[in-house]
Amino acid sequence: MSEADLSYRVSWQGPLLQPLQVWLRAGNLQAIRRIQKASDSSDPLTARVDEVQGHLQEIAALLPVLEAELQMRNATLERVRADAVRYERLAALDRDKAETVEKLVDETVKRGVREAVKTLGEGFDEATRMISFGIDQSSKAGRKQQIQYFLLGLAGSVPLGVAGNFLFEWLTK
Numbered sequence: 001m002s003e004a005d006l007s008y009r010v011s012w013q014g015p016l017l018q019p020l021q022v023w024l025r026a027g028n029l030q031a032i033r034r035i036q037k038a039s040d041s042s043d044p045l046t047a048r049v050d051e052v053q054g055h056l057q058e059i060a061a062l063l064p065v066l067e068a069e070l071q072m073r074n075a076t077l078e079r080v081r082a083d084a085v086r087y088e089r090l091a092a093l094d095r096d097k098a099e100t101v102e103k104l105v106d107e108t109v110k111r112g113v114r115e116a117v118k119t120l121g122e123g124f125d126e127a128t129r130m131i132s133f134g135i136d137q138s139s140k141a142g143r144k145q146q147i148q149y150f151l152l153g154l155a156g157s158v159p160l161g162v163a164g165n166f167l168f169e170w171l172t173k
Contacts, residue, residue, distance in 0.1 A: 044141065044142065048141070048142065051137070073112065073115070073116035073119065076112050076116075077109070077113070080109050081109075083105065083108070084105040087102075
């Protein structure tokens with residue numbers, strides 16, 4: 001509804017209803033502000049969830065890098081296999097050289113596989129470390145908060161209990 005429609009409605013309804021409408025609009029604004037304030041309050045659980053989501057987003061950013069590395073390793077493995085086929089053809093020409101070529105091919109393939117496994121392991125180890133660090137930090141903060149709530153409850157309930165007992169004794173005399 002536009003401002004012109006609101007002013008038209010106010011003008012034809014008379015001067016007695018205008019303060020009521022202004023009061024209702026102010027009440028609506030206050031309700032909206034209360035809702036915004038409630039949604040902006042810092043809930044520790046929400047903060048921890050946001051922190052974990054941030055870590056998961058960082059991990060999601062690392063996954064394409066790991067996939068690219070894996071594709072590069074697969075391409076290298078395919079080249080090594082193609083070389084192996086070529087070397088096997090050469091080995092058929094000379095049996096004495098065949099054993100040497102076979103050892104070379106096996107060593108090359110093993111080295112490629114070791115490097116691929118090492119690279120992928122390092123990437124996943126870092127991602128796992130980041131997740132566990134975020135969870136450890138949020139659980140430590142939660143534990144500290146629970147201890148603080150317990151101590152505040154204890155500090156508040158004992159004096160209130162003693163004061164209540166004295167008040168009861170004084171009233172029953």
